Structures are given as structure tokens and as C-alpha cells.
Amino acid sequence: MPTTEGPLSQSGERSFGVYVHVPFCSVRCGYCDFNTYTADELGEGATRASYADTAILEVRQAGRARAAAPPVETVFFGGGTPTQLPSHDLVRVLDAIRDTFGLTDDVEVTTEANPDSVTPESLAILKAGGFTRISFGVQSAVPHVLATLDRTHDPAGVPQAVRWAREAGFEQLSVDLIYGTPGESMADWRASVEQAIALEPDHISAYALIVENGTAFARKVRRGEVLMPDDDETADKYLLADELFAAAGLEWYELSNWARDEAAQCRHNVLYWRSADWWGIGPGAHSHVNGERWWNVKHPVAYAQRLTGGESPRHDGEIIDGSTAEVERIMLETRLRSGLDLSSLGADARSAVAGIVRRELATVADDRLVLTRSGRLLADAVVRDLVD
Secondary structure, eight states: OOSOSHHHHTOTTSOEEEEEEEOBOSSOOTTOOSSOBOGGGOOTTSOHHHHHHHHHHHHHHHHHHOOSOOOEEEEEEEESOGGGSOHHHHHHHHHHHHHHHOEEEEEEEEEEEOGGGOOHHHHHHHHHTTOOEEEEEEEOSOHHHHHHTTOOSOGGGHHHHHHHHHHHTOSEEEEEEEEOOTTOOHHHHHHHHHHHHHTOOSEEEEEEOOOOTTSHHHHHHHTTSSOOOOHHHHHHHHHHHHHHHHHTTOEEEETTEEESSGGGSOHHHHHHHTTOEEEEESTTOEEEETTEEEEEOSSHHHHHHHHHTTOOOEEEEEEOOHHHHHHHHHHHHHTBTTOEEOTTOOHHHHHHHHHHHHTTSEEEETTEEEEOHHHHHTHHHHHHHHHO
């Protein structure tokens, strides 16, 4: 937690969200490098039964540290699989955030969920408790692809979970997909995209599989047990998804995210991309408030021990200087359909814009740089041109 009140007490005019990290999963997927654990990996002091109470302790600490704050606009429960916790516990954490910070009248409250981690009863409790949005980790509709990813749900059960969420009254429903899994054909990917569209979600996220160092998947790749697809194939899968999503009325608003309209965009993620303020609750959670960034101790047991002992869970942090903030702004805004505001760019960055437009990687309108379809495939290169 920040050591001074100064930056926090001055943040009253900035948008503010809360992220709650729930580190539990039924199975740890081999490709995942998130801070997650199965039940048998954790000992006393970090059980699912006690987790909500521990998180609430941090929410209250955060409330004491953050003065003159506006109410919370977005809350996002991520993980892990938040719905590994009882719905009543998730609602208790949300109630603590409401009591501590206040929530705006139109607050967006999202939970991630696996399709096999919800029931009609659990979803009804979440909706009655104030959750407005649910994001299902579908990843693929093809059993052999799910097996490669170590996903446990039966794709045949996904429509049922979606129907339950609709019947519970969730205002917004999102589906997450992953493409580029070893052994996934173009036909497999098309089947996954078409099933996702058939669910009629308000929002779809589609991310290319990234092999992160230190994961079980990375070790398999290194040993030659699985072969990653080449970049051209991965690009073709992105283009196919974008084409099918657009035909179904879902427009891209960020490189990996499509929404039925502006109201269906994930406002919490937009808050990140706009470099607004958020407080991260949970082990390993990151926070950003008015130019200061910090992160909690990573292991759930250490996290719980600090909070139950009356200590801050903060592990380390940094003050973001002007040049770093500008690079991050360029990187994040370039990813958005609304585009990068060019008016505040330095001379070097502005000089790079003409070459980017000439290569048809972006267009300029109203002094904003917006990626073309081709430019979205080369977004990292565009950012390098702007910041180098």
C-alpha cells in the first residue's frame, strides 16, 4: 500500500475501479502464468473458506489509505476462477467495496467464470448481489483443443451455462476464446468462433496463445512435444475471427476485443487502457493510482498472514515518471479503435506517423491515429515506430 496519502488524496477527479484477484482453480492449465493455485497447493491460512474475509480486510485497508475518492465505476473479479468461491462470498466482497468506497449508480461489476463452475442458483445469487456482467472462459469448442489447453469443461455444456446467466438477468455476457493452440486447425478455430457467435454474447475476447516462460506448456514446447503454429497461420485465424465477428454485428474496439455496441464494451478494461486509477485486491494484484503503481505479495499464504496480522500486503511499487507514462499511453491508446491522440506527441513520434500511414497500417482522422486491419496484425511494430 502506498506509504503516503498525498497521491491518493488528490485522485478525486479520476475514474476509479477495483480489481479483485481470486487465485483458485480446479486445475492449473499448462499455458497459464497467472498467480493461481489448486486447492491442494495451499496450506492453512489461504483456504477458499477464509479467502473472502482476507480480501475484505484489504478492502478496508484500502479505504483508510484512499481519501477524497469518487465512487467506484467498475469492479472486476478475475483469477483464477472467481466462481470457485461460493457466490455469497463474492457478494460479501462486493458489499465491502460498496461500503468502503461507494459504487456509481451505473457501476459495472464483472466476474470471470468457467462454464462448469456455475449453477442457476449461484448465478441468481450473484445477480441479486449486484453483479451485472459475466465473462465465460470458453477458449474453444473443440474437445482436443481444450484437452491441449488443460481445460476441464465439456463444450456441449457451454450453451446451458450461457442460458442460465441470461435467465438470471445478467445485463452483459462475454465469451473468451484462445486461438493458436498446437494442433488447432483452421476448421477447429472456425467452429469455435461460430459456436461463440451462436451463443449471441454481447462481447467476445479472442487472444492468441502465448507461451510464457516457466509454464508447463513452455517446457513441452522446448522439449519438442508440441509445435506452435507459425505467425502467418495465427494471423489468418485473427482475420477469420474479425471477419465472422463483424458479420455477426460485433465490432472491434480493442485489438483482442469485440462488442455489440459501446454499452457492451468492458468498461473495466477500458479503464486500464485509458491509464485511469484502480486498486487491486488479492495476492499478486497490481494497483495504479495517480501515477503510482504497486503490487501485493504473490503467495496467498503470505498475503493472508500480512492482513490478519494488521500489515499491508504491498510487496513493492514505483512512481511512474513522465516519459514512462507517455510510452504506456502510446502503447495502450494505439490498441484502441478510438485511436491514439496525436496532439500531444513529441516531434519524433509525429514524424513516424507519415510512414505508418504510407504503409497503410493506420489512418489519421481528427488528429487520431487508428490502426487498419493490417495494422492490427502489426500493432507492436507500429508502437515501436512511435516510441523509438
